Amino acid sequence: MHEDLHQLAKMLHELDDQMVACMKCGLCQSVCPVFAETMREGDVARGKIALLENLSHEMIKDAEGVQEKLNMCLLCGSCAANCPSGVKVLDIFLKARVIVNTYMGLPPAKKAIFQGLLTKPALFNTILDVASKFQGIFTKPASEVIGSSCSRINAPIIGDRHFMPLAKKPLRKLESARNTRPGKGGYRVAFFPGCVVDKVYPKVGQAVLKALTHHEIGVYMPAGQACCGIPALASGDKESFDKLVQHNLELFEKENFDYLLTPCATCTATMHEIWPLMSGNQTQSMQERIASLSAKVMDITQFMVDVLKVALPVSGSGIKVTYHDPCHLKKSMKVFEQPRALLKSNPRVQFVEMAEADRCCGCGGSFNLQHYNVSKEIGQHKRDNIVASGAQVVATACPACMMQMSDMLSQNKDQVAVKHVMELYAETL
């Protein structure tokens, strides 16, 4: 076991340069939604980084304990966005999850081989090598992941949660794959609805298509889109992640377009930020291909406002709508004005700002499944702020946030509807 830990520590050395930037100031305590509930230092970025450092320096033996803390995280990026030292907290956590979770997931016999491969210099080379050698033994076969990999959706409905039911028909059955030329709109875009829109909120996808059609934008929406990969990566499964990236890459490289649009904040941030970040193990040409597709990824509301410059007559009467900032849109992509602009210029909407609009809703993908109670407490704060705003509708730009807020509002029997900003926009067309 001791030798094992030594090897794990060596893997983690790769993160030392990023971790040393943390000056332990503790300011992340003020923004971490998990810490706000548990008040435990091991749950906040500073604590997690300290634990990883100690694991990396072989001062800690209980790797499982560290793994547990590492998974006690929404990957919301609030800490990184607020960090005075600019620590790349999400990079560190994602890479550490891959290292620690892959390692912990290995049966003892496999660990020995895993260690043998450590002679290779690049961290993710190693993991990829190991992963491909043991493909099918300790990672999920890709087919299981592609197409239906969002663990959040496959999960059984348990406890007292109010899950959004799966849509009767997914988007891909309601709207046929398409490949249209631009009209007056001039642009041609690729559309990536994402798993949650496809399976739970097809109406969001339909709203987007309606808007794009209205503006005469050419749309490439191929059949056979795969998950963006974040659920796999967040549970440390780099191999499946890489497969998903490659699958999507090949699919979208078939056509030319100006932007790759998604209505899902998490998909946008993953494809725009995390795909290139995690491509270090790939060949030079693959890295370049990923980078060039990533650069085209854009949030749908940002496209409407910054590119199409849609401007509706400002009114201010109509239903009261408030807006929730998805962490991955505001903190990762710095997009927060555009969705508001779309709402404020909507003649059917009277926009009201809620308190702490950018406070995390507590969903965090599989976090919600592993730590439902904490997730629910975080969600309850969001629900309280929504209700206090007096809004009849809470709009947002991420289907995962929509699910979490629906769950919370419905448990509290609140009469507040949850909608995507694009649904409200499409209603005006």
Added chain:
Amino acid sequence: MISTSLLTEFKNLLGKENVMDSESDRHAYSYDAAVLDAVIPELVLRPTNSEQLGKTVALCNENKLPMTVRGAGTNLSGGTIPTKEHGVVILTNGLNKILEINEQDLYAVVQPGVVTAKFAAEVARRGLFYPPDPGSQAVSTLGGNVSENAGGLRGLKYGVTKDYVMGVNFWNAEGEYVKSGGKTVKCVTGLNISQLMVGSEGTLGVFDEIIFKLVPPPVASKAMLAEFDDINKASETVAAIIANKIVPCTLELLDNATINYVEDFTKAGLPCDAAAILLIEVDGGHIALVEDDAEKVVEICKKNGARRVQMAKDAAEKNKLWEARRNALPALARARPTTVLEDATVPRSQIPAMIKAINDIAAKYKLQIGTFGHAGDGNLHPTILTDKRDKEEFHRVEQAVDEIFDVALSLGGTLSGEHGIGTAKSKWLEKETTKATIIYSRRLKKAVDPNYLLNPGKIIGG
């Protein structure tokens, strides 16, 4: 080792979830914001009410376990790094209630784990003002603030934490309740123990309730930014403002190195060739008076050689002027892996001498140092940018810190204006004071904590 029966006793007292003894939990309470080696505690306890806090202290005392109270763990001097042998950490974040805000009598009673900014916001909501605003206020606790006598940007005009402490009720080393001070403006009942608690860094008692003075808020403010070619002129300007009987609520200085780091980081168009900039804010109870003061400040700046002065017309402009100051620490912290944030403090007239000495020290030890700070009260933050993994460089950092303190003392200043002594600076204490001061303090400590269990080793060593 802590016995299983004692562990059970703590669990019965505090609830299982508030007794942390797993390796990973203990490692998460082994450090604070100081650049010092971590020490892993043996146990971490989290009382959630006053009685539990008292019993926790009593149990630790009976079992001779040294206890380190921890608020947010943001102090910069090692005050919350636990003791090496059998160290126990007592968390106060479960004691985070504002017990009373009295709008008639202008005081508030709080538990020690209340977060400073949350308290200040709640006080503001009631139309009152709690001025101490340390840079860490978004997370720091009021117990930690009292323990470190925290200052902030408003120190010059509004004073520091000690100026707002009316009373402290605490558990002594044996876990008995001690009350000091009170809710009245005047109170001479007994020794002035509350003020002894201020700055005591957990070595004399464990705070349970703190009574703070509140004041009416200013209604208007004006912010200005002045650029100087010569740091002496900036310093003369500061002196002239105060000589003119204007006491700004903020009087912040950024030296040339810091300006350049901020500009590299923000690209906001700061004057990189300026020797210093001063951020000045005046406030008060009447807009006309404040505007008057602001005009005068602008005039004084110009008369004393400022090459450019900007005055903010509205809130947005004010926000913009603050940008440089707000980004000082983020810019410096990003420049190199390790950030050593010092707070040597000198009489304000000695600021130019101090900054010159810091720059000489930086050159001598080949180090990067940016200095910013509270020019109004002489509290500077020479910030050394380094990489603690580079042993050779870090050794030079330690030598530079020694020298910075020597200069500060020779200029009539002090080791620490607001960051406390902890273990980081205790070895210099005698230099600033006398041997007798240390002995006197240790005797005092021994008298109230005979087993030496309250955060031993902090401030006065031993």
